[in-house]
Amino acid sequence: MTTAIARREPIFPKRILLDQLIFSIMVWAGFAVFMFALTFIVSLVREIEVSGWNIGGQPARWFAFVVGIYIGWTVLQLHVTHGGTRKGFAIQALIFSVAYAALLGALFVLTFFLEAGYYGLMGWPQALHQPELYAHPLDFGMALIQWVMIFGVWTLGGLLIGVAWYRNVILGALCIPLGLVAVSISTYTFSGEIGPMNWLRAFVPPQPGAVPAITAHLAIIAVFASLTWLAIRDIPIKNKSEAG
Template sequence: MSTRWPILRYLLTAHLLFLLLSLGAFVAISGLILGGVALFGTVSVSALDVGVGQFFRWMALGYGGHLFYTFLPHCLVHGRTRGEFVRQVPVYQVVGAAVLALAIAVLYVGETLLYRAAGWTQGLRPGHLYESGTDFGAVFVSYWAALLVWTVVGSMIGAAWYRFPGVGVLLVPVAAAILFVNGLNLNIGEWGPLSGGLAGGPWGLVGIAAVSTAVAVAVTWSIARDVPVHVRTA
């Protein structure tokens, strides 16, 4: 049993812990900024909505690229196969995004209680599926879909960049199109009057994110399934 799914087990124990600690760092920084605002002004926006909501997905994009640009060749030179990697990493991405989304949803509830106790206004950016930090299910689904899509798109770019140095950049427009559609879908606040909606509800959001994830994973698989290991010379 201990020899099954070795890459998945390693990612769930080591990498996911790192991501949770990184989330904690984002929350801590947001808390420091919140404390400064409360000390010198009036709190009127959600620190999580601005801090985690705006910036954490960019970390997910970069991390997804790291998995296939750096971690894939590392696994190959240590005896793992391409087949193992391309099968196990998507499973980890689905589970990891769910764990992070669950943690974020819990944090939103905690922030709501803190704001209420302090008499602050928890202002959320318009267009979300959730209207309050206590809309636990909607917060969870939104972040699960967002983090999953951004991670697998990052992996697609990373795989292309590793296999085709200098040419992988041609896949960036495809990645941007996927993120744009999901930007509208996930209402992440960057598309102005266009945000609000393709999804029409949580299940529509899940459907669009699932299709986007499947496309990105399929492209990544086609690139990485027989990728050669690049030998770096000094």
């Protein structure tokens, strides 16, 4: 074995991204077609007045969340058992989350444009059913900012819960209320709705809007990323059978 061997850990998460890229595009295409078909079925019983994708597409964030858990729970173990370091994984996972949020955000907003063509053919108005950062589905810039931030928070939230849960069940459970708080703040900064956690109003700016939204999401992402690193830093990779 005389060949020089690279002694530096790759920091760009090429493989994880590629795996998720293909899988996510397939799921997105299926989901978008399903939503368009569903809108058509709904149109048979009632008038279509708002963007169906803006309603039905909301749960897409749960998909990002599950992918985050998968990265934190499974990819972490695989990375370290194959000779990688926790630090190398943490950097890759962070880069992945940002890149993945950008991909999902772009796909989400792209769907509004596909929907616009579809609605144009059918003669339906593509209005919003609730206040968003964007005034109209085709407000590309604002829509993209909002959805990249949503997917970023949800992917990182999944990552945090995945690693925390892997480290310790109690730690994982403790992350759930934290996630709920983060999600409430996130939603508030777009819509002004805070949901059941009304006490949070004391901690958020009086009005939703682009600046509070970006500030809040960067803060949430910073908190999630820091906690994820604290959980990963010296995480023991357990033996599945826990023997010996």
